Amino acid sequence: MVSIATSFIAPPNEATPVSSAALYRALSVPKPSRMAREDGARYLQAQLMRAQDLPCDMPACPDDLQAWVTTRVADVGERYAAYLAERKDGAPRRYFATRSHALNFIRAVAPTKLVDGSWLYGTLAYWERPAFRPLILTYLEELGDGDPAMNHVTLYQKLLAAHDCDDWQDLSDEHFVQGAIQLALGYQTERFLPEVIGYNLGYEQLPLHLLISAYELNELGIDPYYFTLHVTIDNAATGHARKAAHAVADIAAQQDDPAGFYRRVRDGYRLNDLGMDTASVIAGFDPERALIAVLQEKAAVGRNMHSDYCRFAGKTVNEWLDNPEDAGRFLHELERAGWIKRGSDPQESRFWRLISGAGAEMFGVFSPREQQLLYDWITRADGHGRGMTFRAAARVRAAREPVTRGRAGMHLVGADTATAASTNPATLIDALSPGSHHSVQGLQATRKFSAVLRG
Template sequence: MQTPSAEAIGDAREFLHQQLAAVGEHPCDLPDSPSALEAWIETNAAQVGEQYAEYLKTRRNGGNRRYFTNRAHALYFLQCVAPSKAVDGAWLYGVLRHWDDYRFDGLVRTYLEELGDGDPAQNHVVIYRKLLAEQGCEASIELHDQFYLQGALQLALGYNVRHFLPEVIGFNLGYEQLPLHLLITAYELSELGIDPYYFTLHVTIDNASSGHARRAAHSVSQLMPVDSNPSDFYQRIALGYRLNNLGVNTTAVIASFDLEHEVIQMLERKRGFGQQMHSDYCKFEGRTVNQWLQLSGKIPEFLAALENKGWIKRHQDPQLSCFWQLIDGPGASMFGVFSPYEKQLLRDWISGDWRPEQAQFQPRARPVNTANVRSRFTPSEASPQRESLVSLPAKTVDIDMDRLRTELQTMSQQHQILYLIERMSPGRHSTPAGLLATRLFSEFIGQ
């Protein structure tokens, strides 16, 4: 959230050098010449379209979901990719300072669109945060450092555009292509009753004909040096492009889910909070609940004891398990003890192979139709009144917003721009003041 120190930015530069050295030998499917990029993008998009049609055909013929075995699996995925989604667009932050150089127009516009031009209903980071909050997934799981690698790379690039412009262009080129997994993820989330808007939004906004993918290719030709060696520049673009392959990719995240392991980890995390909270009149294999919870590493045995005593009936409707009845519903004794994600883990683990005869909660998924994707936010949330740098509206309840308005009035226009850019950083643009700064900036540069 804070503006990083010069030292931190220097460290980020060093980190980028290490990562770029590591991807030097990785395969790269970019065409040899930048002039072939637009055709390459079209071919990729067409291939993805065909693969998606194939996927839909399989599903229509009764095939299983390809990614998510159950709802808990999908929620696990949403949390594992959250560190990257929380900095969506960050790699382009540094281009804002070049807003008055026409060659940067495409990149600047892409960054502003990631920020929804300051409209909270269209700001990608806000949308993702809302999604996690709606699903009760905030801060539920501890993630391995690997899950932060992509986000860290994106931040490092965003703060070092001055040193890594070709790499930023190349990274952007890779990131903004439409991948098959985005389409499948959106389809299966919707099937599981989880709002897919964040994902469908990217199907439209990154499209190959006029969206971020096309602009990414255009910015390569715009920013290619004229006097210096263009092939060196393109080599560096290709290196930046390869950075997209680092970290844990979508399919690996999905494959890393192990329901039983997650249930055990979750109960182990909660153990400390519950070990003095239970009454002692019930014993399971000689131990009270408090005694079980005092032992580290014994959750699997405790669960087995609950099963042996008939408190958990796996592979049946969870409503038949006494343990589930204690957790679920307003009158349940342990109401509120487990977060929605934690409950979903337990529910799916207890259900196991059991399937309800009629799916209780499965709105039919529809194929992602790029023409039909619209904002699902209500009009009152969408498009706040545009404000200009000159006429600033009355006070709000947000202290940072009030401060922004007051301070801007005392500055020259040149300083105002720099001041706004500082508030549009990856860590700050999704706050009310950051959104206001983005709206003012967008308005000012007239894009």
């Protein structure tokens, strides 16, 4: 038995604070600098210190991991069945009261979703070692094996663009914690190998929120495929959850100090609980506060651009917009004056007619996502309403359009210039980095790498 314990060194003792958003930006480029990668090591040490006292439900022995995975999946299945029964009995949506609530979620988790799988990037360097094969295959599947229709980052970019949610860069620093952790792990695998495979074990378990999110997004007419794809590929029978458990057990068994290695695996597992989780993102959405924030942004550029014909509480529109802090009061003055009629069809609101529809005097001032937010605020939607699901609408479109293969608008890009058999995977690794794999060259390199590894 050959130990791989020498393939990593102990994490640095110093824990210099690093901004999550700044580190995220520095590591999500195609080739991060050495300084950025070292910042990642310090950042990880700081995050591990934050997480060290968090609870850990992993079993004490690696041999019990597969049974633990199976039990978790059974529990999630039972809880999801209970959720579906509640919905059938008339309960409202549990997560997303409105379409704008769902779009806020899609935007808020973008920093994490756009580096999906990145924590495993560093495992590619071990491509010749059989024990790492489950981890490397998981990374390749996150990359869609080079098919943009299945590449997770490409899929999420498309989802963001389809719903005007790709302005996520100004989110709070806490929104970037999980993405920064994932990127740092991907570039510091040699130092943090146990933490990488522990983090992977936690991330690849099927959570209840994934099932409910997919169900409710579909119900609100939003493509749930990115989320349903994770339900299927993370399965405990043949998917990433099973691969993650096997990798922990196999790699830990090859260490000179399996118990010490496994303790660090558990530390890495705890990293999953840092930053903005799904529950906090969903619970943190306040539609009125979000709408006021939109109006404050508009005030910064819209003041002095309105006539003086209309006055609300004695002030012109320009005077209201002169101080963005007055946006909330202005919104309620519009309501008090009858320009917004809450609880009614938005078409009955004069302000809505100003911003929406062909010929609207303020056409283009509010983006589609911002209009959806105002629409839902006016109607006071409460999570009970149901329209045509995304899948039902897709079936209607399919009946009207020519039959095409695959998911619309996505196809393999470019022709491979070398046969897979003649390509050395070691020369392709740079192109498979978190900042490169979804590019044309990265997709081609992924296909070649995957062909060699699977062949």
